[in-house]
Amino acid sequence: MKTLLKNCKYIVTQNSKRQILENQDVLINGNKIEKIGKNLKADETIDCSQNIVMPGLINLHTHIGMQLLRGIADDMHLKDWLNKKILPAESKLTPDKIYVASTMAIQEMLRTGTTCFNDQYISMNKVADAVKEIGIRAFLSRGLVDIDGKNPTEKRLKETDELANHIKQLKSSRISFAVGPHAPYTCSKNLLIKSQKLAKKYNVLNHIHIAETRKELADSLKNYGKRPVEYLESIGFLDKKVIAAHCCWITKGEIKTLAKRGVSVAHCPRSNMKLASGGIMPLKELQEAGVNVGLGTDSAVSNNNLDMFEEMHTCALVQKHNYWDATVAPAQTVFDMATINGAKALRINAGSIEKGKLADLVLLDANHFLLQPLEKNRIISHLVYSANGSCVQKVLVDGKQII
Ligand SMILES: [Zn+2]
Incomplete structure (x- = not known):
């Protein structure tokens, strides 16, 4: 089954360039990330317009x-x-x-x-x-x-x-x-x-x-x-x-x-x-x-x-x-x-949001008070110095939403 994290407000990729993407989709096929991009389609969609998506x-x-x-x-x-x-x-x-x-x-x-x-x-x-x-x-x-x-x-x-x-x-x-x-x-x-x-x-x-x-x-x-x-x-x-x-x-x-x-x-x-x-x-x-x-x-x-x-x-x-x-x-x-x-x-194929990686993902509430003021260049700072577990809204492991 394919699941789409639709229109993610921010995606903290942790790829080699440590990119943070805005308003993009993450397509999950089975337990892996298949694609990151815009206007992707899937059987099941999770609206992520109010979420920061990060690796678990x-x-x-x-x-x-x-x-x-x-x-x-x-x-x-x-x-x-x-x-x-x-x-x-x-x-x-x-x-x-x-x-x-x-x-x-x-x-x-x-x-x-x-x-x-x-x-x-x-x-x-x-x-x-x-x-x-x-x-x-x-x-x-x-x-x-x-x-x-x-x-x-x-x-x-x-x-x-x-x-x-x-x-x-x-x-x-x-x-x-x-x-x-x-x-x-x-x-x-x-x-x-x-x-x-x-x-x-x-x-x-x-x-x-x-x-x-x-x-x-x-x-x-x-x-x-x-x-x-x-x-x-x-x-x-x-x-x-x-x-x-x-x-x-x-x-x-x-x-x-x-x-x-x-x-x-x-x-x-x-x-x-x-x-x-x-x-x-x-x-x-x-x-x-x-x-x-x-x-x-x-x-x-x-x-x-x-x-x-x-x-x-x-x-x-x-x-x-x-x-x-x-x-x-x-x-x-x-x-x-x-x-x-x-x-x-x-030795697992995880820890970043990239094509082919395991879909172990965390969706944070972008409106949480600990994440304000929210802008792209402050996100990593917020995650380490301000956020706590209460910012977590949804969690996927192996491609399945379990929280
Ligand atoms: Zn110990």
Whole structure:
């Protein structure tokens, strides 16, 4: 079926010239964009004369199964937060609760303009079921931890295989399987190496947390005599399929390694600040080295919402603040991080509005008060510095309108 986004007030294309088009149509055929132009025809038409049409935002790092834990613990030291509140609450999360949490989080993401997310958690079969039912796009991995001795390595790896099978059975091109070793400090060397082999075997992404806190860095130096990225490099873990969340505490040498191996980084500024990670991901140096950097919200317990507009806003501010330089993280760069860079990391044909791309699109209310005064050369500024999820009016994923 063909759907037409008719007479779009503005189209933020994110094409190579970063063009913003006025009063044009977007023709969708099946799940892809077929054409952009004027006076196009289709079976079904959506009037977009009062909309800004933009690519759906891509949340490159989250744990949506934690949605039910939102608000149970804030303003605490990381260790107490984790050990006294989060882990005990997590132990009571049944698969059915994870399913409910997932439906809540997916609705929240869609309503705030996110059309694709990269997730790592427990009971991922249930997350996959919710994704299938509601219609968002997702990359799902079973979070793997074995260093505490409670979780046998082989059992976790088997669960990863089971998730791969479950996702295969769902037969949806919107749902992809990934491998998810939690972090170098929660996984044994054996588990990290086996995870990497598994990702290679399935030819899928390998989603991990790296260098989130200063304690992680200190422990890594103490236990392995190496910083986190150096350690992962020494065991042959890093390659272009790795998506590394956080990377707050890394050196220029580690940045070189990430660039050499083609690792993508998921910047999660609000989570890092809320948990007082201290270090701020060095965006300038990562980009100068050619590392692909996207944006993620992390979970609703460390954020506490999944609104990627707010994440963009915070990213721009914290990066400027960190470098004492207001020219760092300009709006277009940050908008790229939340769209095309996310798509590049996940290796999907999305993140921009161009012929042949996936029709994952967000229609903003052009009359929303946060988008005024509205004129073409202010749109990217508005999207990063002023808008939030309440500006979202309609959302299409895979060519289908679901909000
Ligand atoms: Zn995380």
